[in-house]
Amino acid sequence: xxxxxxxxxxxxxxxxxxxxxxxxxxxxxxxxxxxxxxxxxxxxxxxxxxxxxxxxxxxxxxxxxxxxxxxxxxxxxxxxxxxxxxxxxxxxxxxxxxxxxxxxxxxxxxxxxxxxxxxxxxxxxxxxxxxxxxxxxxxxxxxxxxxxxxxxxxxxxxxxxxxxxxxxxxxxxxxxxxxxxxxxxxxxxxxxxxxxxxxxxxxxxxxxxxxxxxxxxxxxxxxxxxxxxxxxxxxxxxxxxxxxxxxxxxxxxxxxxxxxxxxxxxxxxxxxxxxxxxxxxxxxxxxx
Numbered sequence: 001x002x003x004x005x006x007x008x009x010x011x012x013x014x015x016x017x018x019x020x021x022x023x024x025x026x027x028x029x030x031x032x033x034x035x036x037x038x039x040x041x042x043x044x045x046x047x048x049x050x051x052x053x054x055x056x057x058x059x060x061x062x063x064x065x066x067x068x069x070x071x072x073x074x075x076x077x078x079x080x081x082x083x084x085x086x087x088x089x090x091x092x093x094x095x096x097x098x099x100x101x102x103x104x105x106x107x108x109x110x111x112x113x114x115x116x117x118x119x120x121x122x123x124x125x126x127x128x129x130x131x132x133x134x135x136x137x138x139x140x141x142x143x144x145x146x147x148x149x150x151x152x153x154x155x156x157x158x159x160x161x162x163x164x165x166x167x168x169x170x171x172x173x174x175x176x177x178x179x180x181x182x183x184x185x186x187x188x189x190x191x192x193x194x195x196x197x198x199x200x201x202x203x204x205x206x207x208x209x210x211x212x213x214x215x216x217x218x219x220x221x222x223x224x225x226x227x228x229x230x231x232x233x234x235x236x237x238x239x240x241x242x243x244x245x246x247x248x249x250x251x252x253x254x255x256x257x258x259x260x261x262x263x264x265x266x267x268x269x270x271x272x273x274x275x276x277x278x279x280x281x282x283x284x285x286x287x288x
Contacts, residue, residue: 010211011207011210013214014210014211014213014214015210015214017213017214017217017218018210018213018214018217021214021217021218021221022213022217025217025220025221025224026092026093026094026095026216026217026220028124029093029094029123029124030124031124031125031126033124034051034124034125034126034140035126037050037051037052037087037088037093038050038051038129038140040087040088040089041087041088041179043088044088044089045088045178045179045182046175046178046179046274047143047175047176047178047179048131048266048272049129049131049138049139049140049141049263050088050140050141050142050143050179051085051093051125051140051141051142051153052085052086052087052093052142052143052183053085053086053142053143053144053179053180053181053182053183054083054084054085054086054109054142054143054144054148054154054180054183055083055084055105055144055145055180055183055184055187056081056082056083056084056105056108056147057081057082057084057187057190058073058075058077058079058080058081058082058101059079059080059081059082059097059197059201059208059212060077060078060079060199060200060201061078061079061080061200061201061202061203061205061208062078062200062201062202063078064078064204064205065204069102070100070101070102071100071101071102071205072101072102073101073102074102077101078101079101080097080098080099080100080101080205080208080209080212081097081098081099081100081101081103081105081108082095082096082097082187082212082216083095083096083097083099083105083108083109083112083114084096084183084186084187084216085114085142085183086182086183086186087182088182089223090182090185090186090189090223091186091219091220091223091224092186092216092219092220094114095212095213095216096108096109096112096113096114097208097209097212097213097216098205098206098208098209099111099112104147105144105145105147105148106147106148106149109144109148110149118142118153118154119151125140125153126140128140131262131263131266131271131272132266132269132271132272136262138259138262138263139152139153139259140153141153141154141155141259141263142154142155143155143156143176143179143180144156144180145157145180146159149252150252150253150256150257150260151253151256152253152255152256152258152259154256155176155259155260155263156176157172157173157176157177158172158173158260168264168265168267168268169264171264171267171268172260172263172264172267175267186219189219190215190216190219193215193218193219193222194215194218194219196211196215197215
């Protein structure tokens with residue numbers, strides 16, 4: 001077949017996969033779905049009340065025609081951004097794909113349907129739940145890195161200025177980082193399964209969106225069926241095409257800071273601690 005014929009077939013198949021398979025493998029979360037996800041993060045990653053890990057991945061592309069600097073990112077490449085919320089088993093809960101590469105993670109999240117739905121409390125998220133039996137009820141949260149704003153439903157790590165000499169803040173950052181790496185691992189698995197993410201895509205941005213959506217749908221399907229396990233070297237290369245997108249000027253609220261501090265207190269308590277966390281932080285301090 002000719003090149004243009006094969007290209008048309010690929011685009012058509014990807015479009016059908018996203019349209020028909022998407023609602024099956026990536027349906028809108030229900031309250032029961034959120035509860036299952038939070039149990040997964042608590043049991044697997046020792047992070048209770050967690051709705052998912054959030055991050056952005058640059059999909060490198062060739063410079064689109066007449067695009068100016070919209071797709072030019074701080075790494076010096078042209079890209080679009082895949083923003084993803086991932087559950088404890090590396091499955092995509094919700095994605096937003098197609099934003100300009102020059103935009104920051106935080107700005108993309110705020111303008112995405114996911115961010116707007118969480119802010120308006122229209123995502124079927126269950127009511128607040130205590131971290132320990134009989135304790136204070138706290139919001140269910142998602143975890144992200146420094147690129148995202150701190151909100152009462154979105155936790156980010158303490159800044160470097162706030163962890164110097166503060167053991168509790170260091171332990172919180174470690175526990176949050178451990179849970180947040182789930183989304184980085186998911187991106188690594190995605191790139192291992194579909195090697196096109198390891199190089200530049202030679203297609204226009206609208207076609208990239210279609211290909212990425214189809215890939216994420218097939219990723220979730222394979223996670224359900226466990227039909228394919230990526231090679232370990234690719235699984236651990238979560239940085240393949242994945243970069244943090246710069247920091248925003250943060251506008252913290254007292255409520256958001258209070259929620260983060262309560263999670264920190266839980267991790268420092270006997271109920272929330274794990275045997276290796278203190279020793280891990282001590283080793284990290286000695287290596288600094």
